[in-house]
Amino acid sequence: MSAPRVGFALLALSCLLTVGCSARETPSDSAPSSAETSAATPANALVITVRIADGSVDPTGAVLDAKAGGPIEVVVDSDARDELHVHGTPEHSFAIVPGAGQRFRFTIDVPGRVDLELHEAGRTVATLLVR
Numbered sequence: 001m002s003a004p005r006v007g008f009a010l011l012a013l014s015c016l017l018t019v020g021c022s023a024r025e026t027p028s029d030s031a032p033s034s035a036e037t038s039a040a041t042p043a044n045a046l047v048i049t050v051r052i053a054d055g056s057v058d059p060t061g062a063v064l065d066a067k068a069g070g071p072i073e074v075v076v077d078s079d080a081r082d083e084l085h086v087h088g089t090p091e092h093s094f095a096i097v098p099g100a101g102q103r104f105r106f107t108i109d110v111p112g113r114v115d116l117e118l119h120e121a122g123r124t125v126a127t128l129l130v131r
Helices: 003-022
Strands: 046-053 056-058 062-066 072-078 082-087 092-096 099-106 112-118 123-130
Antiparallel strands (some): 046 056
């Protein structure tokens, strides 16, 4: 393969990898996610509280157990916009806006390791061990 073709192939692969992680399932920042509700949190839900303030994220790198198909709720207090991306099956993306008490609910149907990451902050909040 000639040098220009190799360069083009590498560029195309890089674009595909970038687009795969940045694909969004969530509506724009101004519209609430379908997973956001005002209903009470289910008693058996795994609740993860996240705080984003002054460029810091808490928790970072937590490892938590979760049940396949069980309810998971992430409660976020943030002073910045970001996107919470759940790398599971199914995948979920949630727009975070500045404010307190933002609730994002979802389930993971397939057992395995699932990362919850903040795209703008570049941090993994937690890894769920889904069984």
